[in-house]
Amino acid sequence: MSMRGSAWSERPCHPPQPGWSHEARLVTALGAALRLRRLVDTDAAFALLRAEHAPIIVALLSRHLGGQTRRMPAEEFVDLLDADLDALRSHFALPQTGVAYAAAWRSAGWLVRRPAPAARAETVELSSEALRAIRIFEQIEQPRATATESRLMTIRDQVQRLAVETDPDGTRRREALERERAVIDAQIQAIGEGRFEPLDAARAKERVAEILRLAEDVPSDFQRVRARFDQLNHELMASLLDSDESQRSVVEEIFRGVDLIEQTDEGLTFSAFSALVLDTERSEAFEDDIASLLDRDLSHAMTTAERRFLRTFLHTLKLGSHEIHGVLAEFARGLRRYVQSQDFQRDRALQRSIRAALAAAQRAAEHVKPFHASGIELPLTSVELSSLGALAFHDPSEFAVDVHVVAHQPGLADLEQLRALARDTEIDFAELSGVVNDRLRGTAAVTVAALLDEWSATQGVASVVGLMTLAARHGRVSADETESVTWSGADGARRSARVRTHSFTERIPT
Structure with missing residues (x-):
């Protein structure tokens, strides 16, 4: 049992051919105009x-x-x-x-x-x-260049790769691969002889801008994929009700491991993308390449936000992939619970009754006017009062204030008391940023656990939470490694917790 989206698809608006008649041109323009007007009226x-x-x-x-x-x-x-x-x-x-x-x-x-x-x-x-x-x-x-060198190179490389991989002739495909290998061998020989030059700063900056442009679109795609999965889940629920198969056959199909949502085009595409992101070897190589770029002079051409975006890009992709996998798993569990529950049979029976009633109403509409009295009484869906005792009378005396209101004159606030109150209710991020920046003067990186070993958390667990928050925003959070953080509470007792390794690699802007 497969399911596809029912939303109308957008067709490209091809210009009328020179030989088309006036009626054909009018139909083509009218169809495009109506289709686009519907898009304008319905798209959020x-x-x-x-x-x-x-x-x-x-x-x-x-x-x-x-x-x-x-x-x-x-x-x-x-x-x-x-x-x-x-x-x-x-x-x-x-x-x-x-x-x-x-x-x-x-x-x-x-x-x-x-x-x-x-x-x-x-x-x-x-x-x-x-x-x-x-x-x-x-x-x-902020319009961007429409035809940069890096974008043209990307198009050229993709076209060349597609031409090679789709060529059914093995001889031509082998010749193309041999030419590519010859170019690579020549580059290796040039490097061995010292006849190579790194990419100049202008072209490198252009390619970085193109990479950032492509990367900025990827996290937004997760939202569209999740929204599409939500729609598919609702449509799949409806298709189960419309199915003529028995409850047992639907349960058997689900428990055979056929995940109906993952068999859709969106599910297959996301599964392939997720497998690429979660590949350990490729992920580590990707992180090493990003670290190498950020360590070079090229990083000065990027803003702090762009460097942070690149540094956390793979982590963001992993979090989004993990979240959507959780959504898919929840959908599958919800389908199984729904099919196995009595709600499935009750909803199917209700849908059949509604359809039968609509069919009967359509046949009766030919003989009975809509305003004709049917003689049938339908009870209200709200709860009816059984006795007068269920009524509650309004007593104004219950809301009367008989106590004299005492007016207090405002006193003079003490600055030290206000500061103490602020520290008791809010995390002192300014203090934490200063501690991190002072520690980074003597080292390239420092973890939250190392900071707490050398500096006493003045606000207890609030200081620990503040350091982890700053590391998540301005540093790096390891996906695999963990560390033990310790601090002293308000009662003086030492406490500890094991968390993911949070580290600072650059100064926090103040």
Whole structure:
């Protein structure tokens, strides 16, 4: 049992041929216009582009969810939104609150709310349509070169590789590979004789810009893949209800290991991509190449954000791949539970009853007017009151305040007390940044565990959490290695925990 998306596909708008008649040209133009108008009316990305406060919405969404942070708790996002709205209201008319705007953006399809995996809360992230709209704004604001040398070389290499790998003639394919080997041998001989020059700075900078342009699109693809998997899951549920097969045959097909979602085009593509990302040998070689680029003079041509993006690029891909694998596993488990439960049989029976009722109504519509009294009474779905005792009367005296309100005069706040209160309620990131920068003056890298061995956490576990947060933002988090961190609590007792290795490799900007 396979399933494919039911969304209409966009066909290319081919220009009419010179020999076409006026009627053919009109049909072609009309079809293209109607198809594109439907796209404009239904696509959420176009809705964001023509929104009343489109620049403000794009600026806020890209600021909080379009950079390194792609997902955050809903409450934290609303708090940040309220703070930004307070600053913007002096220049723009923004009467609503952050909660209202977030709800409106979610209804418009620009925000996606999901349950947090480890807490009773929700997270928000950008939808694939919002990411497309933000990218359009970025491309218009900062247009990029349309035909760079690196881009032409990429096209040439891909065309050459495709021509070789699809050639059915083994002789021509062998000749092409031998020519490629001769070029490589000549380069090796030149290196051995010292007749080679590294790539000049201008061309290297151009290729770095092209690499960053391609890499920036990859994390956004995860959101589109996940959205497509969500759609496939709902469509698969509907196809199970429409299937004429018995419950037993559906269960047997699922338990034979046939993952219906992974057999779709999106599932097969993502499985191949994930296998490439999770390959240990290729991942280590990729990280070594990035480290080599960042250690050379070429890194000075990149901003701090671009260097951080490259350094954490593979880690971001692994996290996204792991998350979507978890989504696929949850979909498969949900399908199995649904098919095995009584809900599957109940929903199928309900669907058959609804279809039978619709068919009967269609036949009756030829003989009975819509406004004809049927004589059938349908009870309300709400709960009816059984007695007068269920009513509760409003007593104003219960809400009357009979105690005199005492007015207190505000006193003079003490600066030291306010500082102590701030340290008890917030993490002192300024202090932690200074400790990390002082330690990096004498070494190239330092881990959180090494810092805590030499420096006493003044805020207890809050200092440990702050150091790990700074390392996640400005340093490196190992995917395999772990370390033991120790600190003293407020009661003076020594405590320890084993965490992933967090390390700092560069100074934290202050």
